[in-house]
Amino acid sequence: MGIKAIDTHVHLNDEAAIKAKGARHEQMTRYFGRERKPVSIDELADQYRARNMMAVLVNSTDVTSSGIPPVPNDHIADAVRKHPDVFIGLGAIDPWQGKLAQDEIKRCAEELGLRGLGELNPGRQYFAPNEPRFYPLWEEAAKHKLVVLFHGGMMGAGAGTPGGMGYKLKYGRPIPHLDDIAADFPELKIIGAHPSWPWQEESLAIARHKSNFYIDLSGWAPKYWPQSLVHYANTIIQDKVLFGSDWPALGVERWLEEFEQLPFKPEVRQKIMLDNATKLWGLEVS
Template identity: 45%
Template sequence: MNVDELVAIDVHTHAEVSSRGQASLSDGLDAAAGAYFKAAHRRPTLPEIAAHYRERSMACVVFTVDAEAATGTPAVPNEEVAEAARQNPDVIIPFASIDPHKGRTGVRQVRRLVDEFGIRGFKFHPILQEFRPNDRLAYPLYEAIEEAGAVAVFHTGQTGIGAGMPGGGGIRLKYGNPMDVDDVAADFPGMPIVLAHPSFPWQDEALAVATHKPQVHIDLSGWSPKYFPPQLVRYADSLLQDKVLFGSDYPLISPDRWLADFAALPLKDEVRPKILKENAARLLGLGRHQ
């Protein structure tokens, strides 16, 4: 991967369908998310994701979400994401997801995925996986991730999954409070952490955690930049300019739409390349020709 040739690095994209056509969400939850985001093409394959970003001279972090214990739906296999990255090393950076309820089995998977498949980080979706990030249930996973030198990404704030369904599809938003991740950052200071999304309705909490804990970053995925809270824009342009990352949430939001709206934000010229590429390259340890 030649970082110098990249326009941007999108740190938040989803593998939502396996090579066998199995979706990672039930039809009801998938339809609700699509309606919430008004997303047209909801289930691109991994080769289609690679082609989409290659056409734009961008790289992308790709992951699935393993919430099988709570939803009963198997995730897109982590190994498929890793294989897509092996076949498309110029554009795909592979992350994985492991349901914290898998216990020791999940811990063994962390080590295998990093050592044998080149996985660079792990995505947690506490709302969908039904756990609080500071629950000791997940601590063995964090220990393995920290030991492996990988990144942990936590969904924070509201989610479009289940939005509009009766009872929100049973999805409980309380698990999205980023203050729970503050405990994780304190207990695992060697594990880089990304708070995914503007953390509505806990935006100030996310900013507090990111300014206080050196290893905590914020990605800007899941929202059009024109809807960002003013304090998020202000911190991104100042105190957190080295810790804020471009993320789209593709295929729910396209990188084209996100970047067009990002161009209108009142940011200093020197900050924009940091958010679009430089901060992610540093976090992920991407050299010029990696």
Template identity: 40%
Template structure:
């Protein structure tokens, strides 16, 4: 049963599936989970996908679910995109399958992307170039982008500071420079039919994301990874004015609970007429649900 927009109160575009239902937690990834849980003051135990689905169904919040493929960047085994897609498709009243493919996989990654779209109903993609240790506009990843662009699907690009690696020795070996939003600008130009969602408020480069969303018709911003009470004033300002149709609700679950994010969002100065767009309507358009 496809998502009935009249029966949900919000769409969370940023939800992580961090552990497989079948395989044990990867020990390399586990070290990053330890540090991220301490940084976010979040529970260490990672919920499995069926539990995530029930949490969101109970709250009447539809959501995009994905892993992060950083097999080349940090050497952690990824959760299978196919496992996520199959489970999401069995719960398509609430769950939207996204996939993550390490850009280093190039043409083989493009083959996987096409298969996931055509045969497993994947509706979008997630890139985390800090964890993948590669520039967003590296030509190595362009074959994957070409497939996403061909199908006119959205792709989420991590931007700004990374909770993953924070507090670890040498930041866990990950480089924050790949999270600068302007590094995605070439991708937005070269693939105008790919809807690019810049994830997080992009601190310390907040204004770059706002500029890109204002300038490019295919660039949007998800507000995940931070409680709204910590947003910079210009985020609220632009969400209430020129970018009111470009801002999307995202939580970064399991590190931030969606209801906690939504409760905070009602207290920070978003206009009453703007909140429905942020919570649901803008994402519905980007995801092709409306």
């Protein structure tokens, strides 16, 4: 079976993941207007297998602020162990846990076989990624060659509620937060997730400027992508953009159909859907 695409941004939505989202499960269902029925790991694997796609499973935690225990990273690792033909796994860390978070990064790499960290969500986790106190985390990730995936820009989490559930958008601004890390850790590969609205141009600029910074095109229906995103992704940053859905926030089929309608060059489509990701994740795909 030849793999046709790699979806670089997939959240688990099994019973364990739904429990770990707490009140956000209800709120996200309302905001995105999609039903989010539980889908087991085996079902999810079958769905991607049927599409001839691989999926990068992300995990997240904000336990120090919400008190809700996350899906353990072992759960993601188990999914990958069970379905290595379909899944690549990333581990969750709560940056405020300091040394514990650093130890978890090491465990993710050495014991769990995960390939990166994320989705880190600075707005929901209340942290500025470029603060020096968090630098040991990025250093540890770089040491283990882990890719770090950060949420960028506006977020579905908290959207449409009074006070946005307390989450602050400022932390999700790519410059300086992610640009600083990309500059200070040139060996660390960073993915800025989503078009990063309202700071999309900043994300595009970092991708152009720093070879270790990538953008995933998830979480934003392609039909609504601003023209400048389509233009830059089709030209000067064509080697830096990755297909991602952000399922279950956005349906994979919807993403594919709308992407099809956009004026991308065929060779760029191939890069976005597969080639850029196989290079980034160091995969051999037949």
